[in-house]
Amino acid sequence: MATQHHQENLGHVVFITAAAAIGGFLFGYDSSVINGAVTGIQRYFHVGPVEIGVVVAIALLGSAVGAWVGGGLADRWGRTRTMQAAAVLFAVSSIGQMLPFALWDLAFWRVLAGIAIGMASVLGPTYIAEVAPPAYRGRLGSFQQLAIVLGIAASQLVNYVLVRLARGDVNNVVWVVQAWQWMLGACVVPALLYLLFASAIPESPRYLIASGRLAEARGVLAEVEGADVDLDARVAEIHHVLRTERVPTMKDLRGPAFGLLPIVWVGITLSVFQQFVGINVIFYYSSVLWQSVGVTQSTSLLISFSSSVINIIGTFIAISLVDRIGRRPLLLIGSAGMAISLGTAAWAFSAARRVLGVVSLPEPQGLIALVAANVFVLFFAMSWGVVVWVLLGEMFPNRIRAAALGVAAAAQWVANWAITVSFPALAAWNLPFTYAMYAFFAVLSFVFVARRVRETKGRPLEDMG
Numbered sequence: 001m002a003t004q005h006h007q008e009n010l011g012h013v014v015f016i017t018a019a020a021a022i023g024g025f026l027f028g029y030d031s032s033v034i035n036g037a038v039t040g041i042q043r044y045f046h047v048g049p050v051e052i053g054v055v056v057a058i059a060l061l062g063s064a065v066g067a068w069v070g071g072g073l074a075d076r077w078g079r080t081r082t083m084q085a086a087a088v089l090f091a092v093s094s095i096g097q098m099l100p101f102a103l104w105d106l107a108f109w110r111v112l113a114g115i116a117i118g119m120a121s122v123l124g125p126t127y128i129a130e131v132a133p134p135a136y137r138g139r140l141g142s143f144q145q146l147a148i149v150l151g152i153a154a155s156q157l158v159n160y161v162l163v164r165l166a167r168g169d170v171n172n173v174v175w176v177v178q179a180w181q182w183m184l185g186a187c188v189v190p191a192l193l194y195l196l197f198a199s200a201i202p203e204s205p206r207y208l209i210a211s212g213r214l215a216e217a218r219g220v221l222a223e224v225e226g227a228d229v230d231l232d233a234r235v236a237e238i239h240h241v242l243r244t245e246r247v248p249t250m251k252d253l254r255g256p257a258f259g260l261l262p263i264v265w266v267g268i269t270l271s272v273f274q275q276f277v278g279i280n281v282i283f284y285y286s287s288v289l290w291q292s293v294g295v296t297q298s299t300s301l302l303i304s305f306s307s308s309v310i311n312i313i314g315t316f317i318a319i320s321l322v323d324r325i326g327r328r329p330l331l332l333i334g335s336a337g338m339a340i341s342l343g344t345a346a347w348a349f350s351a352a353r354r355v356l357g358v359v360s361l362p363e364p365q366g367l368i369a370l371v372a373a374n375v376f377v378l379f380f381a382m383s384w385g386v387v388v389w390v391l392l393g394e395m396f397p398n399r400i401r402a403a404a405l406g407v408a409a410a411a412q413w414v415a416n417w418a419i420t421v422s423f424p425a426l427a428a429w430n431l432p433f434t435y436a437m438y439a440f441f442a443v444l445s446f447v448f449v450a451r452r453v454r455e456t457k458g459r460p461l462e463d464m465g
Contacts, residue, residue, distance in 0.1 A: 009226045013132060016224075017140045019197035020127045021147035023083060023120030026090050026194055028151025030113050030187050031059065032283040032308075036159025036301055039288065040170035040180025045103045049424035056284055057421035058107050059114035064413035066118020071126070071406030073119070078207050079127045083198035086123065089116035090191035098177070098185025113187075114413075121409045125393030126402060130204040131224050138323035138457065141390040142315070149315045149381060151190075152283055153308035159183050159287075160301040168298045209235060210242050241398050252400050253407060264404050266452055267392055271412035273445040274388045277338050278438035279380050280416055281423050282307055282373065289427070303370070307377050314381025326457040327387050328449060334383020335446035341376040342439035345369055350432035384445070394456050 034056050042052050066086075073082045089112060096109030124144040132140040166172035166179035174182060205224070208217035217238075218231045225234065255261035260268075281289070286307060290300035321330060348369035352361050361369055396404040426434040 009224060010133075010136065013136070013140065013224045016131060016201045017128045017143050018147075019201045020079075020083065021124055021143040022190065022194040022197055023086060024124045024144040024147030025151035025154070026087075026187065026190050027117050027120045027124075028148035028153075029155045029190060030090060030094070030151075031063075031117055031280075032152040033155035033159065033183050033187065034059075034110075035156065035284050035287050035304055036163065036170065037180035037183045038285065039291070039297065040178060040183075041103075041106070043171050044178065044180070045106075047103060049428055051103065053421045053424040055103060055107050055110065057417045059110040059117065060413050060417035060420055062111035062114025063118035063121065064114075064410045064417065066115035066120075067122050067409035067413055068118070068406055070119040070122035070409070071402035074123055074126060075207070075210075075402050078211075079123060079130070079204045080198050080201060082119065083123050083127075084195055086116045086119040087191050087195035087198055089113070089119070090194065091188050094185055094187040094191060098181045118409065118413055121412070122402075122406055125389050126405060127204055129393035130206045131202075131220070133225055136323070137394060138327075138390055139319055141393050142319040142322055142386045144389050144393075145381075145386040146312075146315050146319060149308065149311040149385065153305065153312055154190075155183075156301065156305040156308045158186055160298070160305050163298055163301055168296070170297070206238055206242065209238050214239075244399075253404055260407075261400070261404075263396060264400070264407060267395060267404060267408035268411040269448060270388050270391060270453070271408045272415040273441060273448060274384050275412055275415035275419055276438070276441040277342065277380065277384070277445065278419055278423075278435070278441075279377070279385070280420060281438075282377060284420055285423055285427075286373075288424075307374055310374050310377050311381045311385070314378045315386055317382040318386035321382070322386060322390060323457060326455050327391055328453055328455050330383045330387050331449045331453065332446060334379050334387075335442050335449060337379030338376055338384075339439050339442035339446065341372045341379060342435055342442055345372040345376065346432045346435035346439060348372060349435060352431065391453075391456060395454075 038052055038056065041047070041055065045051075047055075070082065070086075073085070077085070093109045093113035093116060097106060097113065100106035100109065124147070125141060128141050128144060129137060162174060162179045162182050163170050165174050170180040170183070171178050173179075202220045202223065203213075203216070205217040205220045208214070208220065214235055217235055221229065221231055221234050253260050253264050255264070258265070283304075286304045287297070287300040290303055291297060295303065318330060348361070348365040351365035392405050392408050423434065
């Protein structure tokens with residue numbers, strides 16, 4: 001009977017964490033859907049690689065802002081209410097991106113979408129870490145990254161379907177507007193679902209206790225940890241931790257290591273390395289990347305979708321291993337695999353040739369480049385894609401968690417922006433060098449994890465220090 005009750009509680013926890021992770025789905029969808037629209041935007045507004053790089057990357061500056069303020073809003077408004085605000089931003093910005101009248105107008109709506117993405121990047125890990133039982137926290141925390149990769153895959157599938165409906169050209173009209181506009185507007189559907197589920201799931205027990213709503217907190221704890229748990233003792237434990245700390249601010253993050261606490265620098269560095277290996281080049285520019293070496297528009301989007309499927313497979317591998325072998329081993333395995341595959345891709349791209357104005361990759365380098373790119377995605381997904389989000393949700397002490405997570409996530413978005421805005425120009429200058437640079441960062445990430453990252457597997461949040 002106790003086992004059945006435990007399974008019911010776990011099922012409920014899985015449901016509410018999955019509902020919260022819809023924000024991650026939107027994060028993945030809205031950030032990567034631009035991949036299919038890049039060529040259409042370039043032609044529609046008659047802009048070059050520098051301008052398109054700015055428009056694609058500008059959403060990431062909004063994401064940095066959203067991540068920065070998301071933690072504070074979650075502490076002030078509550079986790080679920082802040083999720084609702086993010087859902088509204090997703091919906092409004094999707095319609096705006098679908099119907100731009102100028103390039104700057106499109107850029108504005110992308111910034112607004114970026115703010116929603118940044119908020120979702122903070123809210124999901126925070127909420128899931130606070131409702132998940134310690135024994136399952138790693139796997140449940142992985143829901144955020146799983147939702148992200150599902151969102152990425154969904155966006156690439158929608159892009160492929162739309163370009164097929166548009167007879168192979170994203171600038172052809174499909175039902176009144178061009179296909180690339182439908183790509184950007186379709187995000188309104190999951191945004192409304194996010195709003196619905198964010199209005200239905202319970203508030204975080206830690207936020208409820210911090211707000212003095214103890215009866216509600218007991219009810220939520222009973223739902224997620226089981227009625228057989230000593231609820232008064234759990235409330236007292238959480239209340240004691242909260243009572244001995246203040247709402248975290250930037251002042252609380254100050255320390256001797258270049259102005260910040262060492263643990264905050266670890267979180268920032270993990271976030272930066274997650275982006276500096278170039279993963280989002282695959283999800284933002286892969287259609288343009290493959291077209292640049294001779295692949296057709298329709299086929300390039302199909303390749304992008306296949307990479308997204310591999311991304312999902314890798315994420316499931318990480319979910320199955322993160323609570324078994326731990327966070328650090330997965331990161332080390334991933335760094336080694338990414339370094340090798342990125343180096344291989346750099347070598348393969350060096351064989352690209354232009355004949356009569358047409359660029360192509362000869363065999364076997366064309367096949368090697370495709371395999372290497374997908375192996376890179378697999379190693380990233382089974383390691384850094386999942387584990388960094390799990391660590392950011394659990395590695396910081398309670399007294400600074402929300403603020404530190406916000407800073408680390410903001411750093412991640414700034415790093416993402418730097419890679420995204422620079423790729424079109426770097427690729428046009430020297431694509432093999434660009435991928436060799438990403439391989440170098442993968443090597444550095446291995447060294448950093450080996451020296452600076454501590455294992456958090458199985459430790460209660462209250463024990464982090």
